[in-house]
Amino acid sequence: MTQIKKILIANRGEIALRIMRTAREMNISTVAIFSEADRKSPHVRYADEAVCVGPAVSSESYLHIDKILKVCSDLGVDAIHPGYGFLSENAGFAQRVKEAGIIFIGPSPESIEIMGSKLAAKQAASKYNIPLVPGTASAITDREEAKRIAGGIGYPILIKASAGGGGKGMRVVESEADFDEQMDRAVSEAVAAFGDGSVFIEKYISSPKHIEIQILGDQHGNIVHLFERECSIQRRHQKVIEEAPSISITPAIRAEMGRCAIDVARSCKYYGAGTVEFILDEKQNFYFLEMNTRLQVEHPVTEQITGVDLVKQMILIAEGKQLGIEQEHLTIKGHAIEIRVYAEDPQNNFLPDVGKLLTYIKPDGNGVRVDDGFEQGMEIPIYYDPMIAKLITYADNREDAIQKMIRAIDEYHISGVQTTLSFCRYVLEHPVFRSGSFDTNFISRYFSPDMIKPRTDAGASDVAALISGMLLDDAKQLKDVQHEVPAPARSRWKNRLL
Structure with a gap:
């Protein structure tokens, strides 16, 4: 076994901070990398060492493998944690790290x-009899044969990019008449997004729920699952609200899904933290969708209901230690909800709304957790994902967790950019969400921009007025005494900031 002493986090923002905090608790030194756009980011200050790896554009900084490995060599780094996004699911990067004699904290x-x-x-999953959505077993090479298969499955069908993710290279085909047009679009999107035009087809399940299972595996063949997360509230096939556990599945389905998730991990000799994703139809049939070979954005809700620090477990596994967790000892305690606070405008098709955080005041209190990487006055860069923060609440039951989240949203004051806070509040109060009868079509069925008002920070004007009043008060007092004081008086405004 190896003792990791210094970790480079090949990422930025909230996930970099999240990893660094656990590393500090484990007495492990950390190295931050940052682009020129992130020079003032909190994760840069928090790390023990920090190195600029290039311009704002990610291809010249966070995705530049040679630069990252050179930093590791220069600073004596013995492990890299990739976080999520960027290089986290890049097999070539993991191989380069391994060849450099550095531990890759992942699979x-x-x-x-x-x-x-x-x-x-x-x-790989089919060898373990995992339920799969009906469709083609290989990439489509013969379009006419694909049409015949689609006809046999029955429309609507889904064309999906083999190397895809985030909804890119994915097209719903309602009838054979639309097949060629949608096929061309899917292939074009797949090439543009992934450099790989391989696509396949699946039966389109019209009202699916998106359920995922968190797994942990060590390098000795031990694998456990840490129950499920409900991730069906999505826009553009990307999640906005997640919760654990799911209100939609029975204990029997939970156990069976967990068994299948472990088998999926076994099928590729998996170790580290990973997530096996399933879709659940109206009849409670579930099908394997994909596996994400990294830490998920929504991992905090699993940590809340299990008490397991997933980042710590990833580090211990990377060191070669055996899992200290046994399946029969894992239980679900309470309920957790996470919303992703994006700098997006829900009234404008959730388009990014970059700018400066003029006001940024986080909620607090019992059962409230904020994972973020920004501070008031910082710019939201246009170069990266527009997520500002993850807001997580935890309570004894789902209803209390929802109410706690609504309270936390109301206390979250952000001005300068539009955010998804008002949309998330709308969802949490909707009777379909409360009942658990929602699916991935929630936005198309129940949401329109006129249902919410643009969120304005209720406290921003009060804060601005307070600051103005305090500054005026300081100026008045300074004017009153300036004839008696030879040197400029120290402002009480500075004292208030200390």
Whole structure:
């Protein structure tokens, strides 16, 4: 076994801070990398050491493998944690790290390679009799044959990019008449997004719920699951609200899904933290969708209901230690909800709304957790994902967790950019969400921009007025005494900030 002493976090923002905090608790030194756009980011100040790796554009900084490995060599780094996004699911990067004699805090390059291809993942899972959505077992090479298969499955069908993710290279086909047009679009999107035009087809499940299972595996063949997360509230096939556990599944389905998730991990000899994603239809049938070979954005809700620090477990696994967790000892306690606070405008098709955080005041209190990487006055860069923060609440039951989240949203004061806070509040109060009868079509069925008002920070004007009043008060007092004081008086405004 190896004792990790210094970790480079090959990421930015909230996830970089999240990893650093656990590393500090484990007495492990941390190295931050940052682009020129992130020079003032909190994760840069928090790390023990920090190195600029290039311009704002991610291809010249956070995705520049050679620069990252050079920093590791220069600073004596013995492990890299990739976080999520960027290089986290890049098998080539994991292999380069391994060849450099550095520990990759994640799965093997081989596991990433297998699960990075939806087709290869399905083929691996099929050996363990995991339920799969009806569709093609390989990439489409003969379009006419694909049409015949689609006709046999029955429309609507879904064309999906094999190397895809985030909804890119994905097209719903309602009838054979639309097949060629949607096929061309899917292939074009897949090439543009992933450099790989391979696509396959699946039966389109019209009202699916998106359920995922968190797993942990060590390098000795031990694997456990940490129950499920409900991730069905999405826009553009990307999650906005997640919760654990799901209100929609029975204990029997939970146990069966967990067993299947472990088998998916076994199919590629997986170790580290990973997530096996399923779709659940109206009849409670579930099907394997894909495996994400990294830490998920929504991992905090699992941590809340299990008490397990997933980042700590990833580090221990990377050191070669055996899992200190046994399945029979894992239980669900309470309920957790996470909303993603994006700098997006829900009234304008959730388009990014970059700018300066003029007001940024976080909620607090019992059962409220904020994972973020921004501070008041900072700019939201246009170069990266527009997520500002993850707001998580935890309570004894779902209703209390929802009410706690609504309170936290109301206390979250952000001005300068539009955010998804008002949309998330709308969802949490909707009777369909409360009942648990929602699916991934929630936005198209129940939301329109006129249902919410643009969120304005209720406290921003009060804060601005307070600051103005205090500054005027300071100026008045300074004017009253300036003839008696030879040097400029120290402002009480500075004292208030200390």
